[in-house]
Amino acid sequence: MSERQIELEVLRYRPEMDDKPFFQTYSVPCQEEWVVLDALNYVKDEMDRTLSYRWSCHMFVCGSCGMAINGEPKLACKAFLRDYQTKIRIEPLSNFPIERDLVIVQDDFIEKLESVKPYIIPKQEKPIDQGEYLQTPAQLKAYKQYSMCINCLLCYSACPQYALEEKFIGPAALALAHRYNMDSRDVGRSAREHVVASHDGIWACSFVGACSQVCPKDVDPAGAIQQVKFTSAVDYLTSFLPGGKR
Amino acid sequence: MSRKPYHREVSKTTWFLKQSRYQHYMLHEISSVFVAIYVGVLIVGLFRLAQGPEAWSGWLAAVTSPIGVIFHILVFIFSIIHTTSWFKAVPQAMRIQRGEEIVPGNLIIGAHYGVWAVVSVVVLLVAGVA
Ligand code: SF4
Numbered sequence: 001m002s003e004r005q006i007e008l009e010v011l012r013y014r015p016e017m018d019d020k021p022f023f024q025t026y027s028v029p030c031q032e033e034w035v036v037l038d039a040l041n042y043v044k045d046e047m048d049r050t051l052s053y054r055w056s057c058h059m060f061v062c063g064s065c066g067m068a069i070n071g072e073p074k075l076a077c078k079a080f081l082r083d084y085q086t087k088i089r090i091e092p093l094s095n096f097p098i099e100r101d102l103v104i105v106q107d108d109f110i111e112k113l114e115s116v117k118p119y120i121i122p123k124q125e126k127p128i129d130q131g132e133y134l135q136t137p138a139q140l141k142a143y144k145q146y147s148m149c150i151n152c153l154l155c156y157s158a159c160p161q162y163a164l165e166e167k168f169i170g171p172a173a174l175a176l177a178h179r180y181n182m183d184s185r186d187v188g189r190s191a192r193e194h195v196v197a198s199h200d201g202i203w204a205c206s207f208v209g210a211c212s213q214v215c216p217k218d219v220d221p222a223g224a225i226q227q228v229k230f231t232s233a234v235d236y237l238t239s240f241l242p243g244g245k246r
Numbered sequence: 247m248s249r250k251p252y253h254r255e256v257s258k259t260t261w262f263l264k265q266s267r268y269q270h271y272m273l274h275e276i277s278s279v280f281v282a283i284y285v286g287v288l289i290v291g292l293f294r295l296a297q298g299p300e301a302w303s304g305w306l307a308a309v310t311s312p313i314g315v316i317f318h319i320l321v322f323i324f325s326i327i328h329t330t331s332w333f334k335a336v337p338q339a340m341r342i343q344r345g346e347e348i349v350p351g352n353l354i355i356g357a358h359y360g361v362w363a364v365v366s367v368v369v370l371l372v373a374g375v376a
Contacts, residue, residue, distance in 0.1 A: 015250035071265070097251035105251045138346045160268055163256040208271045209335065223338030230339065 006030045006081060008039055010051065011091040013098045021098060023089075024048075030081050036088065037065050037076035040102075053102035060216055063150030066093050066157065067102050073154035073214045093157035109153060112169050115195045116177035121188030139184040146179035146224055148217040155211035155221050161204060168204040169195060171211035171221035178224040197232040205229075274331040280324035333358045 006028050013021040026043045037055055044051050056062040058077045065076040068091040070084070081088075096104035122133065155171035162168050177196045181189045195201055205225045212222040238244055262268040287309070294305035308314055336358060337351030 013252050015252070021252060094254065095256070097253045099249070099251055138343070141346050141348070142343060160261050160271075163261060164258060206271075206275075207335065208268065209338070210265070210267050210271075212338065213267060220338060223341060226335075226339035227341060 002032045004030050004032060004081070005086065006039060006084075007087045008043065009087065009089045010040075010043075010102070011098075012051070012101050013092075014050070015100060032082060034081045035077050036067075036069055036074075036079040036081065036084075036090065039081065039088075040076060040090070051102075052100045061150060063152035066152040066154050067091065068094055068157065073157040075152060075154070075216050078216055093153055095157050095159065095163045096153070104153070106153065108166065109151075109156060109170065109173070112173045113151070113176065116169065116173050116192050117188055118173070118176045118180060120180060120183060120186045121191060122185055123187045133185040135184055142184070143179045143182035146175050146182065146219055149176055149179070149219045149221075150217055152216060154214045154216060155219075158210035158214040160208055160210070161206060165200075165204060167200040169198075169201045171205075171225065172219070174202060174205070174228065175219055175221035175224040178228050181228070193232075196228060197235075202228045202232060270331075273327060277324040277328035277331070280321050281328055284321045284325070329362070333362075 008026045008028055009023045010026065011021050012018070012024045026047055028039045028042050028047070030039050030042070037058060040051070040053055040055075044053075053065065053067065053076075055065040055076065057064070060075055060078050063075075066073060067076055068074070068089075069076065069079050070089050071091075073093055076090075090102065092098050092102045092104045096106070096108075099105045120133075126133075149172050151172060153172065156162050159168075159171055162170050174196060177192050180186045181192065181196075197203070202225050205222070207222060207226060209222045212220045215221065262272045291302075291305050291309070294301040309318070333355050337354045340354055342349040342354065
C-alpha cells in the first residue's frame with residue numbers, strides 16, 4: 001500500500017471563538033485507497049480533535065458526510081483521494097448556514113421535507129392483520145428511483161435557485177413528493193399539491209439541472225420536478241373543462 | 247450554549263460565474279433570446295409581405311444584406327445550442343415507462359433528432375430549396 005501526503009485545506013468555524021470562518025491546513029499521510037472521509041477521520045483521531053463534521057456509514061447510505069470538495073458538492077465517503085491532486089479544499093455544503101466547521105444547519109430542509117408529507121397516504125388505512133398493500137414490479141419501478149434519496153443535501157448545495165430564493169422547496173423534497181405521488185398505494189397528491197405546485201414549489205425551478213448532476217444516488221430530482229410541472233399544468237388546463245374543478 | 251450559525255452570502259448578479267454548469271445554463275437561456283428575436287423578424291416579414299411587393303422586397307433586402315447574413319449566422323448558432331441543449335434534457339422531463347422498463351433516454355433523444363431532420367427536409371422541400 002502506497003502512502004501519499006495530502007494537504008487538506010479545511011474551512012473552520014468555531015462559533016464560540018470565531019467571527020467568521022477561516023481555512024486551516026492539515027498535512028495528512030494518506031493511503032492510496034482512502035476517501036476524503038478517511039483523511040478527515042485521520043485528522044480527527046491523530047491531529048486535531050476539535051474538528052467537527054458529520055458522518056456515519058462510510059458507504060453512501062446515510063447521507064451525512066456531504067461537503068464541498070474543491071467547490072463541488074460530494075459525499076466525503078465517495079470522493080476517492082486518487083482522483084485529486086495533493087491539495088484538496090474542503091468546505092461545508094454551500095447554500096446552508098454553518099453550524100460549526102463542516103457541519104451545516106439543516107433545519108430549513110427538514111421543515112420543507114415535512115411540508116410535502118413524505119409518507120404514504122393510503123385511500124383507506126387497513127389493520128395490520130389484513131396484510132400488506134400489494135404492488136406489482138411495474139408499480140414499484142414507477143417510483144423506485146425517487147425513493148433512493150438519502151437526504152444528503154448535495155442537490156440543495158448545487159442549486160442556484162435555492163441559493164437565491166431560500167423559500168424554494170428545493171430538489172430533494174420535491175423529488176420525494178413525486179416519489180409518493182407515483183406510488184400506487186398513495187392517494188395524497190392533492191394533499192401535497194398546495195406546497196408542491198405552488199410558486200415556491202416546482203414553479204420556482206428553472207431547470208438548471210445541477211441537482212441531478214451532483215446527486216450520488218441518481219435520483220434525478222430535476223427530472224422529477226419537470227414531470228410534476230407537466231402533470232400540474234395538465235391539471236390546471238383540464239380544470240377549465242366542463243366538470244373541471246374551476 | 248447558544249448557537250451562532252454563520253451565513254455565507256451569494257451574489258445575486260454574478261452567481262452564474264461560479265461554476266461551468268451554471269454558465270452552460272445561462273448560455274442555454276440566452277440562446278432563447280435569439281430564437282425569440284428571429285421569430286419577431288419573421289413576423290415582421292409576414293407583415294411586409296401583406297403590405298405589397300415593395301415592402302416585401304425591402305424586407306428581403308434587409309435580411310440578405312451583409313448585416314442580415316451575419317445576424318442569420320448568429321441566430322443559427324444559438325438555435326443549434328438551444329435545440330441540442332433542450333433535446334439533451336428531454337428524457338428527464340419525459341420519462342416513459344413500458345411495463346417494468348424505462349424507455350432509454352438515448353432513444354427519446356434520437357427520436358427528437360429524427361423528427362427534427364424530417365421536419366427540416368419537409369420545410370426545405372416546401373421552400374423549393376432542396
Ligand atoms: S436527491 Fe440526491 S442529492 Fe438530493 S438529497 Fe436526495 S440523494 Fe442527496
